Amino acid sequence: MTAPEHHLPRPHSVAHVAISLEGATRGFDVDLDRYYGLVGTWHEDVTLTGADTILAQESALAAAPGPGPAEGGPLLAVVDSGGRVGAWEALRNAGYWSDVLALHSESTPSRPPGRRVDELVLGADRVDLAAVFEEFGRRGVEVVRVDSGGRLIGALLRAGLLDEISLLLHPCFAGAGPDAPRWYGSDPPPAGAFRLVASESWDDGLVWLRYRH
Ligand SMILES: NC(=O)c1ccc[n+]([C@@H]2O[C@H](COP(=O)([O-])OP(=O)(O)OC[C@H]3O[C@@H](n4cnc5c(N)ncnc54)[C@H](OP(=O)(O)O)[C@@H]3O)[C@@H](O)[C@H]2O)c1
Incomplete structure (x- = not known):
C-alpha cells in the first residue's frame, strides 16, 4: 500500500510591476511613491526577486548605510543561479526585510568562505522555481510578492506559479524596441x-x- 500523497498549500504569489504603455519595465520614470505605496496591499511573507533586479540597485544599496533588519518584515529571497549577487549584508540592513535568503542551483559557483547568508540549493543548472515554492509552502509561507523587471515573472508564468498580476500602468511610452523585454520577459507568455x-x-x-487566474 502506498502512503497518500500530502500536498502542502502553495503560497499565493503576486507580481507587482510598474509598466509603460508598451509594457516595458524600464526606460521611464516610475512613480515610486505610488508603486511602493501599493506594496502593502499583500502583506507578503517573502519578497522574491531576481539577481538582475538586485544588481541594478547594488551601487545605490552600497552607498546608503541601511538602518538594519526590519523586525517582522518579509524575507528577501533572491534567485541567483550565477552567484552574481554580493551585497547580502547591505540587503539585510536595508530596513525593509527581516533577513535574506540566497536561492542557488547545483551549478552555482562556489561562494566566498564565511559568507553570512542562508542559502537554498534547488535545481541542477538553474534554480528550480517550483521546488522553491514547495519549500516556501513547507516553511509556512502564505504570500510571495515577486519583484522583477520581467524575466523572473515570465519564468514563473510559464511554470504556472503566478496567481496574481498587479500592473501599475504609467501614461507614457518608454520607447522600447520590439525586442526589449516586457513585464513578462522576452519569451512569449503562456496563452490563457x-x-x-x-x-x-x-x-x-x-x-x-x-x-x-
Ligand atoms: N518596473 C518595475 O516594476 C521593476 C521591478 C523590478 C525590477 N525592474 C528593473 O528590471 C531590470 C531587471 O529585470 P530582469 O527582467 O532583467 O531581471 P529579473 O526580473 O531580476 O529576472 C532575472 C532573474 O530571473 C531568473 N530566471 C529567469 N528565468 C528563469 C528560469 N527559467 N528559471 C530560474 N530562474 C530564472 C534569472 O536567473 P539566473 O540567476 O539563472 O540568471 C535571474 O536571477 C532592472 O533594470 C530593474 O531595475 C523594474
Whole structure:
C-alpha cells in the first residue's frame, strides 16, 4: 500500500510591476511613491526577486548605510543561479526585510568562505522555481510578492506559479524596441485568460490593474 500523497498549500504569489504603455519595465520614470505605496496591499511573507533586479540597485544599496533588519518584515529571497549577487549584508540592513535568503542551483559557483547568508540549493543548472515554492509552502509561507523587471515573472508564468498580476500602468511610452523585454520577459507568455479583480485610476493618469487566474 502506498502512503497518500500530502500536498502542502502553495503560497499565493503576486507580481507587482510598474509598466509603460508598451509594457516595458524600464526606460521611464516610475512613480515610486505610488508603486511602493501599493506594496502593502499583500502583506507578503517573502519578497522574491531576481539577481538582475538586485544588481541594478547594488551601487545605490552600497552607498546608503541601511538602518538594519526590519523586525517582522518579509524575507528577501533572491534567485541567483550565477552567484552574481554580493551585497547580502547591505540587503539585510536595508530596513525593509527581516533577513535574506540566497536561492542557488547545483551549478552555482562556489561562494566566498564565511559568507553570512542562508542559502537554498534547488535545481541542477538553474534554480528550480517550483521546488522553491514547495519549500516556501513547507516553511509556512502564505504570500510571495515577486519583484522583477520581467524575466523572473515570465519564468514563473510559464511554470504556472503566478496567481496574481498587479500592473501599475504609467501614461507614457518608454520607447522600447520590439525586442526589449516586457513585464513578462522576452519569451512569449503562456496563452490563457486572467480575470480583472480590481482596478483604480488617478487624475495623473496612472492606472492600477489587478488580475488573477
Ligand atoms: N518596473 C518595475 O516594476 C521593476 C521591478 C523590478 C525590477 N525592474 C528593473 O528590471 C531590470 C531587471 O529585470 P530582469 O527582467 O532583467 O531581471 P529579473 O526580473 O531580476 O529576472 C532575472 C532573474 O530571473 C531568473 N530566471 C529567469 N528565468 C528563469 C528560469 N527559467 N528559471 C530560474 N530562474 C530564472 C534569472 O536567473 P539566473 O540567476 O539563472 O540568471 C535571474 O536571477 C532592472 O533594470 C530593474 O531595475 C523594474
